[in-house]
Amino acid sequence: MLREKPVLIFIICFFLIICSPVSSAGIPFTGNHTFDNLQELIADIPDESTYLTDYQQGINKTLSDISSSLTLGKAALKASNATEAERQFSFVIQKSPSSVPAWKGLFVSLVLQEKYDELFNKTQERINLSPYDDWVWIERGRVEQEKNKIPESLQSFNKALALNSKNVFAHYYSAWSHQGLKQNQNAIKAFEKVKVLSPQYGGVDGNIGFLYLGMNEYEKALPYLENALVWYPDWAEARRSKAMILYHLGEKEEALAAFDEAISLNPEYSNTYLSKAEALRDMERYTEALVPVVTGLSFEKNNTDLLMMKGDILMDLNRFDEAHGIFENVTTIYEMDPDRKNNVFNGLYSWWARGYSKEQLGETVEAKSTYSRALTELEPYMNSQSSGDQWHLKSKILTGLGEYLQAEVAEKKAQELGYNEQYYL
Numbered sequence: 001m002l003r004e005k006p007v008l009i010f011i012i013c014f015f016l017i018i019c020s021p022v023s024s025a026g027i028p029f030t031g032n033h034t035f036d037n038l039q040e041l042i043a044d045i046p047d048e049s050t051y052l053t054d055y056q057q058g059i060n061k062t063l064s065d066i067s068s069s070l071t072l073g074k075a076a077l078k079a080s081n082a083t084e085a086e087r088q089f090s091f092v093i094q095k096s097p098s099s100v101p102a103w104k105g106l107f108v109s110l111v112l113q114e115k116y117d118e119l120f121n122k123t124q125e126r127i128n129l130s131p132y133d134d135w136v137w138i139e140r141g142r143v144e145q146e147k148n149k150i151p152e153s154l155q156s157f158n159k160a161l162a163l164n165s166k167n168v169f170a171h172y173y174s175a176w177s178h179q180g181l182k183q184n185q186n187a188i189k190a191f192e193k194v195k196v197l198s199p200q201y202g203g204v205d206g207n208i209g210f211l212y213l214g215m216n217e218y219e220k221a222l223p224y225l226e227n228a229l230v231w232y233p234d235w236a237e238a239r240r241s242k243a244m245i246l247y248h249l250g251e252k253e254e255a256l257a258a259f260d261e262a263i264s265l266n267p268e269y270s271n272t273y274l275s276k277a278e279a280l281r282d283m284e285r286y287t288e289a290l291v292p293v294v295t296g297l298s299f300e301k302n303n304t305d306l307l308m309m310k311g312d313i314l315m316d317l318n319r320f321d322e323a324h325g326i327f328e329n330v331t332t333i334y335e336m337d338p339d340r341k342n343n344v345f346n347g348l349y350s351w352w353a354r355g356y357s358k359e360q361l362g363e364t365v366e367a368k369s370t371y372s373r374a375l376t377e378l379e380p381y382m383n384s385q386s387s388g389d390q391w392h393l394k395s396k397i398l399t400g401l402g403e404y405l406q407a408e409v410a411e412k413k414a415q416e417l418g419y420n421e422q423y424y425l
Contacts, residue, residue, distance in 0.1 A: 066095050073105050082112035097129060107139050119143045134163040138170055145173070150180040168197040175207070184211050202231025206238045218245045236266035240275055244425055247279050255279060263292075268299045270306055271424065277309050278425040286316045304330050304346040309424075311353055315360075324357035345389065348378050352397050359400060371400040388417030 073088030086109040092102035103126050110119040123140040130136070141156030157174035160167055175190035188211055194204045206228035212221035225242045229235060243258030259276035266272070273296030280289035290313050296306045311326035327350040334347025351374035359367035374397045382390060391414035398407035 066092050066099070070099070070102060070105075073102070073109075077105065077108060077112075082109040085109040086113070100133075104135070111142075116143050116146045120147065132163060134160040134167050134170065137163070138167070138173065141170075141173055141177070145177065145180075150177050153177045154181065166197060168194055171197065172204070179211065184215055187211055202228055205231070206235065206241075209238070210241060213241050213245060216248075218248045221245055222249075234265050236262045236269050236272065239265060240269075240272045244275055247282075247425065252279070252283065259292075270296050270300060270303050274305055274309055274424040277313065278422055281313060281316060282422060282425065286313055289313050289316075302333060304333055305424075307333075308346050308349065308353075311350070315353070315357065318360075320357040320360045324354055324361070327351075327353040327357065344381070345393075348374065348381070349393060351377050352393060352400065355397070355400050368401065371397055375401065388414045388419035391417060392419045392421075 069088045069091045073085045073092065076082070076085035076088060085105060089102045089106040089109060092099050093106060096102065103122075106122060107119060110116075110122065119139075120143045123136060123143060126133070126136045127140065137156045137160035141153040141160070144150075144153035144156060154174060154177040157170045157177060160170035161174070164170070171190045171193040175187045175194070178184070178187035178190060188208055191204050191208045191211075194201065198204075205224045209221045209224035209228060212218075212224065222242065222245050225238050225245065228238045229242070232238070239258060239262035243255045243262060246252075246258055247255035256276065256279065259272055259279070262269075262272045263276070273292040276292045277289045280286070280292075290310065293306055293310045293313065297303065297310070300306065307326055307330050311323045311330070314320070314323035314326065330346055330350035331354065334344070334350065337347075351370065355367045355370035355374055358364075358370055375394070378390070378394055378397065382394065391410050395407045395410035395414060398404075398410060
């Protein structure tokens with residue numbers, strides 16, 4: 001799939017809450033396992049510690065005894081040197097394989113260096129040594145999530161829960177795995193369990209609200225997002241999502257005001273500009289819709305999502321020559337990506353939009369040529385996993401080429417899978 005509705009599936013997983021509430025199981029919980037482990041490890045390292053001062057001055061870095069290396073590893077983490085921390089913790093593990101603080105410190109240092117393959121191997125090494133530690137299975141599941149092994153990650157979290165049913169991290173991360181597998185109801189149940197175990201973590205209300213929003217269950221989503229905003233009133237994404245819900249519930253002017261409020265909290269967050277523009281387009285207030293897009297582009301002039309929205313609005317206004325220039329810019333950005341990993345859907349859509357703009361301008365020969373190029377660019381991405389959005393785009397391209405029967409087949413497939421033309425609303 002090239003594109004999914006942006007309901008912050010794994011991104012919210014890294015939303016760090018400044019405070020550190022404590023769960024009913026006694027676990028400091030911020031919603032980030034690595035962050036909490038790091039805080040636990042460095043808690044006994046004062047800012048003016050001799051070890052930390054010595055480390056920062058490059059003194060006493062040689063591997064000596066277990067106790068010193070363990071403290072030096074923690075000091076290295078506090079000094080933001082994950083490489084040195086890895087070296088010290090590895091020494092401790094070599095001398096004392098059962099040292100839990102050393103293993104936790106090693107895992108944190110590997111995460112901070114994004115050495116996920118090595119981390120995966122080290123979690124297996126620790127599991128072979130002691131398979132009954134719930135925290136190791138959580139670390140294993142987290143690295144499996146990073147490697148996009150979502151079914152395997154869920155198995156790891158379930159093993160952690162079998163060892164400790166009150167481990168709040170296991171419930172929390174299993175929710176993300178359920179969501180990655182599109183098991184949204186199971187994800188909600190897991191998040192609800194987090195609420196029971198750690199009622200002081202209001203961020204989970206936002207997570208549940210985002211899920212219900214993605215399921216178009218607006219009445220259910222609204223109270224969760226409102227509760228999240230009680231905890232974190234400056235959470236711009238929660239305010240944007242609340243505005244989207246208000247719009248879908250028919251409170252359109254209130255929604256526009258809520259978008260403005262979200263923008264005031266985070267003026268550089270592009271999704272809010274996109275959502276407000278989408279709402280104004282839906283209300284057929286096209287000239288007004290250009291305003292938030294232009295403002296967003298003042299912060300990110302090459303943001304392809306904003307550029308595409310601007311191009312679409314210009315087509316709404318029948319300003320096809322200007323629209324063509326915008327979409328030409330997007331395809332240029334797409335072509336400059338050597339691996340075609342970023343801006344993929346935007347680039348493919350923009351090839352179609354360039355053809356459509358030329359067709360509306362009466363330049364039929366160039367329009368046909370551009371549609372053909374659009375189809376050529378799209379075909380490598382069409383397979384059994386293709387989304388409804390992809391099939392709908394293919395239908396539009398085939399229509400432009402006059403291949404109406406094939407276009408009808410593609411559109412039928414798109415309807416079966418479902419697609420969303422109001423991507424940011």
